[in-house]
Amino acid sequence: MKLHTRTNYRTVILVRSRAIDPSVHKVAKVLAQNNYNVKLLIWDRKGEKYFEKLNGYSVRYFSIKAPYDKVSVAFYLPLWWLYEFFFLLLSDAKIIHACDLDTLLPAITIKLIKKVKLCYTIYDFYADNLPKSFPSFARKLIAWIEKFSIGLCDAIFIVDPTRYRQIKGARIKSIGILYNSPPDYVEGRFASKSSATREVTLFYAGLIDRSRGLIDILKVIRNLDGVKLIIAGSGPDERIFKNLPSYLKHKVEYVGFIPYEEVMKRTLEADILFALYDPSIPNNIYASPNKLFEAMMCGKPIIVNEEITATEIVKKERCGLVVPYGNVEAIKGAIIRLKRDPKLRLMLGRNGRLAYEKRYNWKLIEKKLISTYRELNEFLARSLN
Template structure:
């Protein structure tokens, strides 16, 4: 049995992509899988995946970057796996050392970190530019040490193909229950929703501005998920007609209830270089989560997202900076319940047939079979 070790210093132990998708899929396929995480919680087994901690809870970002790598490497060497699969660019040095010890190493790049550095507002602009340039060079020369690179969306695949021959796309489509027959009844819906990490990236301010130009009692905006108190206050201060309902962090059942009773799910993501500008990304699951919940999507008009929305007729794409278009999209779905219902059904069918984790699981297992074959040789 091939022994596999996933490693993350940034993501939480119950991360959807790392643990609940990739690690669980590998366990179900018969691999011996351990996930090393950066926290100080007790070790446990999750659906066959052995989760082990480096017993270190960093005080801040810098503490993590400086002090987690040695602990991660020590734990990884003790596990003595055949394949190491790491998920954070700060673990590149760990991956290189493991490669030099004869291990198979996979770099799983969830984001375009070169562009991400440029957009980190907490770093002074002049330093950002230098750091981005240095990291681009560092990532390029380091890539040769890895047997495979996995990433989430086409424009990042294209970037890595410039300096690595073995690059593959494993997207973040949702895990679905093919036996679940959802039957939403939303005739009395009077809200739109957003479920997930609530941050300025999702253009909530523009959504509220769009709601402000609608009739006072027309529709409310329900948000559920982690957020900064100051940011929620900022949104509420902007909310002229008091439409916002912030539910805090809710569990999966609560998310399902919110989505089921919504006219539409909002996925209006900013144009930024981290998502390829107006190209967009398949690395974010937001639109697919709404589609699976059988509600229409109102989303940014990224090229990748618009192709999906147009193909399946499951929502409305808007320019994230166009307040009037956002308002019109919300109004249309609220006033055309039958068409909104059809869009929701179309989206659900699209995820069941095409945009689900099972399609990506097959790719992942094929890549691991390739690695396993090389390991035997």
């Protein structure tokens, strides 16, 4: 008979189906720093990695090539679920932390078989993240499955308070907010600078998809002097930036997928950030962009569209400008306004930085995460001894 030791109680497996997402690595690092034995299972859809050690935790990759953010990924899900099921079955973890619905069902099965504890982070409510053309009945079925599954979890995390509207009606035992805030990369040495230089830099790092307002940004840049656009990331529409027309090549730099540390470096070097989400996709309305909190942490102004709930933070903290989605003239006007007024850029950036320090600092979010895990850990210790 296997003895249950304190180490057993503190063994955690986090599961995420997106290798390009830094959020789960932040959670893994925090847990490892708090003496948890952390293993991370990730689906590497480029099929390039198998195993590595990072920041005190290990990462096992499911290396099967598959697309991101396309319905065709459904054909690969059974293989992913099978791999996840056996990985969890053979592990000694007493806490499983699933992320999004495409990791949750195998995790629930293992919870019921092995009587372990299950945390669940909802980065994107699955039914609302499906394409507009997806059948309504299927969307409702998937929403019901996710809400029912939430009732089988021991703790739920959402990335913004407004996300509760998406899961309203689900049986929730415990819920916490894990904002998409970055760790403080500039703590103790922050100095927001903004000068009236002839050229300003507009920076975006994230999913390369038309639904992120990128085509509108290109339309603006085409006829706007003194603005350079730097784009980082990967996605279904990256070919647009790989094959730019000649009249844009001197204005737009596409750097592809870059490490998160370089994202932060380029954010600090930029003058303006933007986060635009097509509101016709239901999940986009509840977008809680990494870019918003990265801009706040780095003291940079951000342009967001008025239809998303993240606008509530931008308006409350006075850290950016708000435009209607798809309104090229409004976007152009916001960029010109920020370009011509370095004092405004400085004020918005400082407002964002102050709000980050007081309300959205990753250290504050860490405390809630560790508190929840401590409660689960204590319950396991009582029940297994």
